[in-house]
Amino acid sequence: MSEKINIAIIGGGIVGCWLALELSRSEKDIFLFEKNPGVTTGENQSSRNSGVNHAGINYDPDTRPLKARLCVEGNRLWGDFCEQYSLPFIKVGKLMVALTEEEDRELDLYERRAFQNNVPDVRKITAAEVRKIEPNVDARSALFIPSSGVFEPTSLLRQVYFLASSQGVQFMTGTEVMAIDAKQGKLSIRIRYRDGSEEWVETQRIINAGGVKAVSLAKMVDKDFPLKTAFIRGDSMKFNRKARHDLHLRGTNIYPTPRTVKTPFGFQSTVGVHLTPMFDIIDGQYVIGDTVMVGPRLTVVHSDDDLQTPMPEPESFVHDTGFFPGLNAIDLTPNFGGIQARLDGYPDFYISRDRLSANIVHLVGIDSPGFTSAPAIARHVARKFFKSST
Numbered sequence: 001m002s003e004k005i006n007i008a009i010i011g012g013g014i015v016g017c018w019l020a021l022e023l024s025r026s027e028k029d030i031f032l033f034e035k036n037p038g039v040t041t042g043e044n045q046s047s048r049n050s051g052v053n054h055a056g057i058n059y060d061p062d063t064r065p066l067k068a069r070l071c072v073e074g075n076r077l078w079g080d081f082c083e084q085y086s087l088p089f090i091k092v093g094k095l096m097v098a099l100t101e102e103e104d105r106e107l108d109l110y111e112r113r114a115f116q117n118n119v120p121d122v123r124k125i126t127a128a129e130v131r132k133i134e135p136n137v138d139a140r141s142a143l144f145i146p147s148s149g150v151f152e153p154t155s156l157l158r159q160v161y162f163l164a165s166s167q168g169v170q171f172m173t174g175t176e177v178m179a180i181d182a183k184q185g186k187l188s189i190r191i192r193y194r195d196g197s198e199e200w201v202e203t204q205r206i207i208n209a210g211g212v213k214a215v216s217l218a219k220m221v222d223k224d225f226p227l228k229t230a231f232i233r234g235d236s237m238k239f240n241r242k243a244r245h246d247l248h249l250r251g252t253n254i255y256p257t258p259r260t261v262k263t264p265f266g267f268q269s270t271v272g273v274h275l276t277p278m279f280d281i282i283d284g285q286y287v288i289g290d291t292v293m294v295g296p297r298l299t300v301v302h303s304d305d306d307l308q309t310p311m312p313e314p315e316s317f318v319h320d321t322g323f324f325p326g327l328n329a330i331d332l333t334p335n336f337g338g339i340q341a342r343l344d345g346y347p348d349f350y351i352s353r354d355r356l357s358a359n360i361v362h363l364v365g366i367d368s369p370g371f372t373s374a375p376a377i378a379r380h381v382a383r384k385f386f387k388s389s390t
């Protein structure tokens with residue numbers, strides 16, 4: 001490797017890849033270090049998520065200002081990007097459904113928030129209108145959110161990676177960052193290559209985009225880094241929408257009103273178990289297929305790689321989707337599990353310079369809607385920390 005590099009990005013998930021692409025427009029000599037053998041191979045959040053391009057109505061701009069702003073901006077940027085490169089993305093819209101009077105009142109709150117966050121064309125609809133959109137969904141009322149969509153995450157990730165590579169970013173896959181040294185005004189990272197050999201590499205700047213490992217990476221520089229993470233696994237199941245008439249969905253995202261999950265740090269807000277159409281490939285083209293994802297159902301786990309703790313029973317998925325009465329436990333088969341890290345007492349994305357070393361930027365707590373927000377996160381970082389003109 002070269003004696004001294006300009007920017008070291010740690011983590012080749014969607015956030016690291018977008019940062020690489022964005023910064024490659026104004027910076028040279030960027031290296032991205034990813035411990036997995038490739039950017040779409042291995043366990044990370046960017047390859048194991050629900051594939052929803054969130055509209056941005058869930059995030060209170062007072063308590064989660066970055067999520068509120070960057071989700072809405074990211075939603076729009078992905079739309080343009082996917083159109084430009086003909087990527088699998090379809091704006092199927094979303095119904096946030098209310099089953100009770102209390103939930104119906106909650107919809108009013110989210111309708112106001114949609115307005116505050118500049119989410120376009122959100123409107124409250126009646127039970128009869130819900131049935132017109134999705135005849136098998138049973139709800140008292142709903143919000144219809146047309147700017148929400150579905151994408152096939154790994155195709156999008158691969159495209160960002162290709163573009164960044166072609167702009168000169170060096171992707172060091174199969175290469176793990178083992179330590180960061182920021183003493184005596186000099187920055188270095190210790191990397192381990194796939195053959196087990198290690199070396200120190202000097203760098204001018206570091207961006208920590210390590211996903212669920214981001215807090216551990218931050219602690220390599222600042223052992224008193226102020227945030228802690230709880231690991232939450234989201235498991236999903238799936239069913240075939242053509243298996244029975246009452247399982248048929250036309251293809252809209254169906255969500256309950258937001259739910260909470262109990263973490264070791266207290267209750268946190270989450271989108272709840274939802275129904276999301278999945279892609280299929282027919283004649284070489286991505287189309288909405290017959291499989292519908294149900295999930296994620298959240299379980300607090302003890303480590304960032306705990307896929308062993310048993311997944312919740314199918315009955316619990318049925319229980320959580322009372323708005324879709326045709327679904328039975330027997331219809332469900334396991335789909336996937338993905339682990340995210342939630343921050344203790346900090347509900348927003350945490351994007352900040354290191355407290356001790358100004359040339360390190362940490363991106364921590366990039367949980368959902370992190371995939372949707374990734375292009376906007378990259379712009380935000382480029383403008384705020386790198387004086388980019390885009």
Ligand SMILES: Cc1cc2nc3c(=O)[nH]c(=O)nc-3n(C[C@H](O)[C@H](O)[C@H](O)COP(=O)(O)OP(=O)(O)OC[C@H]3O[C@@H](n4cnc5c(N)ncnc54)[C@H](O)[C@@H]3O)c2cc1C
Nearest residue numbers: 011013014015035045046049050052177211234370371372
């Ligand atoms: C079940 C589930 C469903 C979700 N659904 C949605 C959704 O529908 N829509 C949405 O917008 N968001 C969703 N999310 C959130 C979204 O997937 C994440 O916010 C986003 O993918 C985070 O991207 P990232 O690049 O920050 O992290 P990651 O994708 O986790 O990437 C971090 C990378 O850093 C690498 N790394 C870590 N440490 C090191 C090291 N020391 N050296 C080298 N490499 C290292 C890891 O190997 C990893 O590849 C979901 C998440 C989960 C878990």
